[in-house]
Amino acid sequence: MLITGGWKAVGSLLSFLLFSGLMGFLLLGAAFFGFSWYVRKRVADFESTQTETHNQFVYLLVNILVHIAKSDGHFTKSELQTMLNFFQHSLRYNQDQMYWVKQLIKEARDSEQNLDELLTQFRQSFAYEPRLILLELVYQIVYTKKPVINQELEMARKIAAFLQINQYDQRTIEAKYRYGQQAGTPGSTTSEEQYYAVLGLQSGADFVVIKKAYRKLSMQYHPDKVAHLGEEFKSVAEEKMKEINAAYDYFKKKHNGA
8 A cells, every 4th residue: 555555545545444334333323223113113013902901911920930030149041041932932922022022021120129019919900810820821931940940939839829829729730840840741741640730639539529620620720711811821721721621531531431
């Protein structure tokens, strides 16, 4: 450069590089803010199509799950990914819903609300059946970690007590996932012991007790009782009903249709 054009050429080159870098920075910033605006708009559009009850349920669910993840004082990338996978695969959320969940998780991480406040709000806003669905989802995500973290399991039990879920229902949910994990497939019902767990019963219970447990659980987890929460949570109840029916059908056949 010095030989062919002197300092003028060097100055031109530096000016070009500076201008190009500045323009690149501005374009990158514009792209970032443009995408952020796009995401916020998609989230706002999605929220506006949902009921207030649905939005409140998901908001409280996300905040409670974040509190469980932060129980050891940290919220790791692994825990974040576990939560995202849970919503994407277990609840089958689409891209707009995932944008929404990511925003809720970010806000929950920065929130100063304590767990008792969130649970009090949930207990005051939702009846017993939605509380069971919440606890089902809490246990589902707790048992995605192998091995299960005892501190998180204890928090799940405390959440059940705070929401005034009776011990039978709490044990039913926990036993289902505990036996499911031991079998290598969380929530599966492939053995007699697991069928008993789904119904919340001890091994060896007679058919009269089995029938009584089946009727009780069928009423509690009927999808119509949680339909107002949203389609994804109605689906959770439907899956639960399939497990309950499969367990009952197994024992019904075993007892020769008694």
